[in-house]
Amino acid sequence: MAIVLGPHRYGKAETRLVHVTRDGDTHELIDLNVSIALSGDLTATHFTGDNSAVLPTDTMKNTVYAFAREHGVGQPEAFALRLGRHFVAGLPQIVTARVGIEAYGWERLGPHSFRRKGDFTRLCTVTVGADSAQVVSGLKDFVVLNTTASEFHGFARDRYTTLPETTDRILATEVDARWRHLSDTADWGESFEEAKDALVNAFVNTYSYSLQQTLFSMGTRVLESRPEIAEIRLALPNKHHYLVDLSPFDLENPGEVFLAGDRPYGLIEGTVTRDNPAVGPSADPEWYR
Numbered sequence: 001m002a003i004v005l006g007p008h009r010y011g012k013a014e015t016r017l018v019h020v021t022r023d024g025d026t027h028e029l030i031d032l033n034v035s036i037a038l039s040g041d042l043t044a045t046h047f048t049g050d051n052s053a054v055l056p057t058d059t060m061k062n063t064v065y066a067f068a069r070e071h072g073v074g075q076p077e078a079f080a081l082r083l084g085r086h087f088v089a090g091l092p093q094i095v096t097a098r099v100g101i102e103a104y105g106w107e108r109l110g111p112h113s114f115r116r117k118g119d120f121t122r123l124c125t126v127t128v129g130a131d132s133a134q135v136v137s138g139l140k141d142f143v144v145l146n147t148t149a150s151e152f153h154g155f156a157r158d159r160y161t162t163l164p165e166t167t168d169r170i171l172a173t174e175v176d177a178r179w180r181h182l183s184d185t186a187d188w189g190e191s192f193e194e195a196k197d198a199l200v201n202a203f204v205n206t207y208s209y210s211l212q213q214t215l216f217s218m219g220t221r222v223l224e225s226r227p228e229i230a231e232i233r234l235a236l237p238n239k240h241h242y243l244v245d246l247s248p249f250d251l252e253n254p255g256e257v258f259l260a261g262d263r264p265y266g267l268i269e270g271t272v273t274r275d276n277p278a279v280g281p282s283a284d285p286e287w288y289r
C-alpha cells in the first residue's frame with residue numbers, strides 16, 4: 001500500500017504586532033496577533049528535504065513587520081488581504097494563503113495612554129487564491145448574560161433525565177461568532193461594529209426558550225441587518241448558573257444567589273445562512289476555525 005502526503009500547509013503562527021501611529025501628539029495604537037499559512041506545491045520538502053520552494057516562516061514574520069511600516073496597518077481584514085495577496089502573487093508554488101488575525105482592543109486614557117480592553121477579541125481570517133479572496137470576520141471571548149427572560153422546559157426525557165424544568169433562569173454565554181462576507185471589499189470597521197451590535201441586540205431582546213433559539217435569533221439579526229454578510233456561524237457555550245439551595249439555613253432563595261458553573265457546559269453551535277444559491281457554499285469549509 002502506497003503512503004501519500006495528505007493536505008498540508010505551513011506558515012508563521014502568532015506574530016505579535018503592535019503598531020503606533022504618531023501623527024501629532026495624539027497617538028493611535030493597533031495590537032494584532034497574525035497567523036499565516038501557505039499551501040501549494042510543497043511536496044519536495046516533505047519527500048526529500050529539498051527546500052527550494054519553501055519561503056522561510058521567518059520571512060513571513062518579517063513581512064508582517066515590514067508591511068506595517070511601509071503601508072500602515074488599518075483594519076485587520078485589509079491588512080490580512082494585503083499580506084495574503086503578496087504571498088500568492090509573489091510565489092508561483094503557492095496556491096492559497098490563509099491569514100488569520102486576532103485584534104486586541106485598547107481604550108484611550110489620554111493622548112498617548114491606553115488601557116487594554118478585555119471584553120472581546122476581534123477576529124478575521126482571509127483566504128486568498130489566485131483570483132479570489134474570502135473574508136471571514138468575527139469575535140470571541142464575548143461574555144453576555146441575561147438575569148431573566150429565559151426558560152427551558154418541555155424537553156425530551158429518558159430514564160437518565162433529572163434536569164428540572166424552569167420558567168426563569170439565568171442565560172449566559174461566551175459568544176464565538178464568525179461571519180463570511182459576500183465580497184472582499186467592505187467598510188470593515190463599520191461592518192464589524194454593526195454586526196456586533198446586531199448580535200447584542202438579539203441576545204438582549206430575545207425572550208428565550210432555549211439557547212438554540214437565541215443562537216438562531218442572533219444569526220438572523222446579523223443577516224437581516226448586514227447585506228454584505230453571506231452566513232454566520234455561532235458557538236455558544238451555555239454558562240450554567242445553579243440556584244443555590246439555602247434551605248439548610250432556613251433561607252429562601254428567590255433567584256438571588258447562584259453558583260456559576262465552570263464545567264461541564266452545554267455547547268450550542270449552528271450556522272445561519274441565506275436561502276439563496278447565489279450566495280453559494282463557502283469556498284473554504286474550514287473558514288470558521
Ligand SMILES: O=c1[nH]c(=O)c2[nH]c(=O)[nH]c2[nH]1
Nearest residue numbers: 152163209210211212238266
Ligand atoms: O438552552 C438550553 N438548551 C439545551 O439544549 C439544554 N440542555 C440542558 O441541559 N440545558 C439546556 N438549555
